[in-house]
Amino acid sequence: xxxxxxxxxxxxxxxxxxxxxxxxxxxxxxxxxxxxxxxxxxxxxxxxxxxxxxxxxxxxxxxxxxxxxxxxxxxxxxxxxxxxxxxxxxxxxxxxxxxxxxxxxxxxxxxxxxxxxxxxxxxxxxxxxxxxxxxxxxxxxxxxxxxxxxxxxxxxxxxxxxxxxxxxxxxxxxxxxxxxxxxxxxxxxxxxxxxxxxxxxxxxxxxxxxxxxxxxxxxxxxxxxxxxxxxxx
Amino acid sequence: xxxxxxxxxxxxxxxxxxxxxxxxxxxxxxxxxxxxxxxxxxxxxxxxxxxxxxxxxxxxxxxxxxxxxxxxxxxxxxxxxxxxxxxxxxxxxxxxxxxxxxxxxxxxxxxxxxxxxxxxxxxxxxxxxxxxxxxxxxxxxxxxxxxxxxxxxxxxxxxxxxxxxxxxxxxxxxxxxxxxxxxxxxxxxxxxxxxxxxxxxxxxxxxxxxxxxxxxxxxxxxxxxxxxxxxxxxxxxxxxxxxxxxxxxxxxxxxxxxxxxxxxxxxxxxxxxxxxxxxxxxxxxxxxxxxxxxxxxxxxxxxxxxxxxxxxxxxxxxxxxxxxxxxxxxxxxxxxxxxxxxxxxxxxxxxxxxxxxxxxxxxxxxxxxxxxxxxxxxxxxxxxxxxxxxxxxxxxxxxxxxxxxxxxxxxxxxxxxxxxxxxxxxxxxxxxxxxxxxxxxxxxxxxxxxxxxxxxxxxxxx
Numbered sequence: 001x002x003x004x005x006x007x008x009x010x011x012x013x014x015x016x017x018x019x020x021x022x023x024x025x026x027x028x029x030x031x032x033x034x035x036x037x038x039x040x041x042x043x044x045x046x047x048x049x050x051x052x053x054x055x056x057x058x059x060x061x062x063x064x065x066x067x068x069x070x071x072x073x074x075x076x077x078x079x080x081x082x083x084x085x086x087x088x089x090x091x092x093x094x095x096x097x098x099x100x101x102x103x104x105x106x107x108x109x110x111x112x113x114x115x116x117x118x119x120x121x122x123x124x125x126x127x128x129x130x131x132x133x134x135x136x137x138x139x140x141x142x143x144x145x146x147x148x149x150x151x152x153x154x155x156x157x158x159x160x161x162x163x164x165x166x167x168x169x170x171x172x173x174x175x176x177x178x179x180x181x182x183x184x185x186x187x188x189x190x191x192x193x194x195x196x197x198x199x200x201x202x203x204x205x206x207x208x209x210x211x212x213x214x215x216x217x218x219x220x221x222x223x224x225x226x227x228x229x230x231x232x233x
Numbered sequence: 234x235x236x237x238x239x240x241x242x243x244x245x246x247x248x249x250x251x252x253x254x255x256x257x258x259x260x261x262x263x264x265x266x267x268x269x270x271x272x273x274x275x276x277x278x279x280x281x282x283x284x285x286x287x288x289x290x291x292x293x294x295x296x297x298x299x300x301x302x303x304x305x306x307x308x309x310x311x312x313x314x315x316x317x318x319x320x321x322x323x324x325x326x327x328x329x330x331x332x333x334x335x336x337x338x339x340x341x342x343x344x345x346x347x348x349x350x351x352x353x354x355x356x357x358x359x360x361x362x363x364x365x366x367x368x369x370x371x372x373x374x375x376x377x378x379x380x381x382x383x384x385x386x387x388x389x390x391x392x393x394x395x396x397x398x399x400x401x402x403x404x405x406x407x408x409x410x411x412x413x414x415x416x417x418x419x420x421x422x423x424x425x426x427x428x429x430x431x432x433x434x435x436x437x438x439x440x441x442x443x444x445x446x447x448x449x450x451x452x453x454x455x456x457x458x459x460x461x462x463x464x465x466x467x468x469x470x471x472x473x474x475x476x477x478x479x480x481x482x483x484x485x486x487x488x489x490x491x492x493x494x495x496x497x498x499x500x501x502x503x504x505x506x507x508x509x510x511x512x513x514x515x516x517x518x519x520x521x522x523x524x525x526x527x528x529x530x531x532x533x534x535x536x537x538x539x540x541x542x543x544x545x546x547x548x549x550x551x552x553x554x555x556x557x558x559x560x561x562x563x564x565x566x567x568x569x570x571x572x573x574x575x576x577x578x579x580x581x582x583x584x585x586x587x588x589x590x591x592x593x594x595x596x597x598x599x600x601x602x603x604x605x606x607x608x609x610x611x612x613x614x615x616x617x618x619x620x621x622x623x624x625x626x627x628x629x630x631x632x633x634x635x636x637x638x639x640x641x642x643x644x645x646x647x648x649x650x651x652x653x654x655x656x657x658x659x660x661x662x663x664x665x666x667x668x669x670x671x672x673x674x675x676x677x678x679x680x681x682x683x684x685x686x687x688x689x690x691x692x693x694x695x
Binding site for chain 1: 486489490491492493494495496497498500501504528531551556557560564586587590
C-alpha cells in the first residue's frame with residue numbers, strides 16, 4: 001500500500017507540481033494550502049509523512065509542526081526558501097526531522113523521506129534487545145531497540161523516530177565518541193556537506209526527553225570539538 | 234624667514250611632531266623670559282644693597298676724616314693712612330688740588346668726571362667703574378667744610394660671583410623646564426593622536442568586514458562629536474550594505490517559488506519523456522538545461538549575498554581542507570588521484586565549510602568550463618596559510634585578465650559562446666570567500682602551460 005504523504009504549501013502552483021511529482025514517485029499525496037487545513041487533514045487522514053513549507057500565512061509551518069508533534073510521530077520534512085536563517089533551527093526545534101531548500105529536485109525529498117523511514121539502522125542489526133542506559137533504582141532508562149521503545153521506569157518516552165534512531169546509534173557503542181558528521185551520515189544519510197545543526201537540535205530535543213536534568217546531561221554527553229557520546233549510568 | 238616655505242615643512246612633520254615642537258618652543262620662551270627678569274631684578278637688588286652699605290660707610294669714613302682734619306695741622310695723607318675701610322674698599326680723595334689714595338691700585342684716574350660733577354651738587358653719588366683689577370662700585374661724598382671730595386671704591390668681584398652662580402642656576406633651570414615641556418609635549422602628542430589611532434583601527438576592522446565595530450563612547454567633550462559622527466557613518470554604511478544584501482536575497486527568494494514550480498513540473502514532464510514527440514523531447518532537454526543554469530546562477534547570487542552579509546565568522550569552525558577537497562572530488566565523480574597533499578601536512582583552517590566547499594567546487598567547475606577539466610589539484614601548507622591549487626591544461630589566462638576574471642559577471646573569451654553554462658559568478662565567489670576568511674585568491678601560469686588558480690586561507694596555528 002502506498003504511503004500517505006501530506007504536502008502543506010500555500011503556493012498553488014508549487015503544491016500541484018509537487019503532488020504530481022510525488023505521485024510519480026509512488027506516494028498517495030494529500031494537499032493542504034494553509035496551516036488550519038493541514039491540521040484538519042492530519043486529524044482526518046493521519047498521514048505517514050509530511051512535507052511542510054515554512055511560510056504559510058496566518059498559521060506558519062512551525063506552528064503546524066508543533067501541533068502535529070503533540071500527537072503524532074511521523075517524519076516531517078521542512079521546505080524553506082532560505083537555509084541560512086534561524087527559521088530552520090526553529091522548525092527543527094519544533095520537531096521537524098530534516099529540511100530541503102527551494103528550489104529542490106523531488107528526488108532530494110524522496111531520498112530524505114526514505115532515509116527517515118528506515119526503521120532500524122545498520123549498526124543496530126546485531127544488537128541485544130534491551131539496553132539499560134541509566135541504572136536509576138527508582139526509574140531506570142531502558143532502550144528496547146527491536147520494539148522501538150524507550151522507558152523511564154514505567155513510563156514510555158514519546159521519542160520521534162529520528163530521536164529514537166539517534167539514541168540507537170549512540171547506544172550501539174556506549175562510551176565511543178560519534179562526530180556530528182558520522183551521525184548525519186548514519187541517521188539522516190546526508191553526505192559530508194550536510195547541515196550539522198540537524199544533529200545539535202535533535203540531540204537537544206532528545207535530552208529533554210531522556211535526561212533527568214536536561215541542562216546537565218549525563219546520558220548523552222557533548223565532547224567539545226568532537227561530537228557526542230553516550231555514557232551508561 | 235619665509236613662512237611660505239617653512240610652514241608646509243612643519244606640516245609635513247605630522248601632528249605629533251608639531252605638538253612636541255610647540256610645547257618645547259613655548260616652554261623655552263617662557264623660561265628665557267623668566268630667567269632674564271629674575272636675573273635683572275636680582276642684580277639690581279644686590280647692587281642697590283651694596284651701594285646703600287657703601288654710601289653709609291663713605292659717610293661714616295668722611296665724618297671721621299672731617300673731624301680729624303678739623304684738628305689743626307693734620308695732613309690729609311696721615312689721616313688717610315689711619316682710615317681702614319671695611320670689605321676691601323679703598324678711599325680716594327681730592328683735597329685742594331691734590332689727589333690722595335689709600336691704595337696704589339686706585340687713584341684719580343678711577344673717578345669719572347661726571348661723578349665729580351654730580352658730587353659737587355648732590356650730597357652723595359655713585360657709579361660703577363672698571364678699574365685695573367676688575368669692576369668697582371664707587372660712592373662719592375663732599376665735605377664742603379674742608380673742601381674735600383671723598384670717594385670710596387668697593388670691589389664688585391664677590392657680587393659678580395654671586396650673579397654668575399645665579400645665572401648658571403637659572404640657565405640650568407630653563408633647560409630643565411624646556412626638557413620637561415618637551416616631554417610633556419611628547420605625552421600630549423601621544424594623547425592627542427590616540428583617538429585618531431582608535432579611529433584608524435576601527436576603520437581597518439570595518440574594512441575587514443567586522444561591521445559591528447564601533448568606537449567606544451567617550452565623555453571627552455572634544456571627542457564626543459567625532460565618535461558620534463564616526464559611529465553614525467558606520468551605522469549608515471552597515472545599514473546600506475545590509476539593505477543591498479537583503480535586496481539580492483529578497484529578489485532571489487522571490488525567484489525561488491516560480492523556479493520550484495518549474496523544476497518540479499519539468500521533472501514530471503521528464504518522467505513522461507516517452508509520450509512526447511521528438512521535437513517535444515528536444516525542447517524539454519533545452520528547458521532542463523536552461524533550468525539547471527538558472528538554478529546555479531540564482532544559487533551563486535544567493536551565495537554572494539550571504540558572503541556580503543558577512544556572516545562567515547559566526548559559523549566558523551575547524552575545517553580540514555585536504556578532506557574537504559577530497560570530498561568535493563568524490564561528490565563530483567572526479568578521480569581521487571587528481572589530488573596531492575605534499576607531506577600530509579596539517580591543512581586545517583577556521584572557516585565556513587559550506588562556502589569553502591562552494592569555492593573549491595567553483596575552481597574545479599571553472600577548469601571544466603575553460604580548460605577541459607583540472608589536470609592537478611594540490612592542498613599544501615605554506616607560510617601560515619593553506620593553499621588549494623587547481624591546475625589545468627587549457628589556454629591559460631592572459632596576464633592582463635588575471636584580476637578581471639575574479640570580478641562579478643566576468644567571463645572568459647570562450648564563454649561568449651552560449652554553450653558554456655554559468656553567469657560568471659563562480660570565481661567572484663571564490664575571491665569573496667577567500668576575502669571573508671582573511672585569505673586571497675589569484676591566478677597564474679600553470680606548470681604545464683595552462684592556468685593555475687590558487688585559493689589561500691590562513692591556517693590554524695599547529
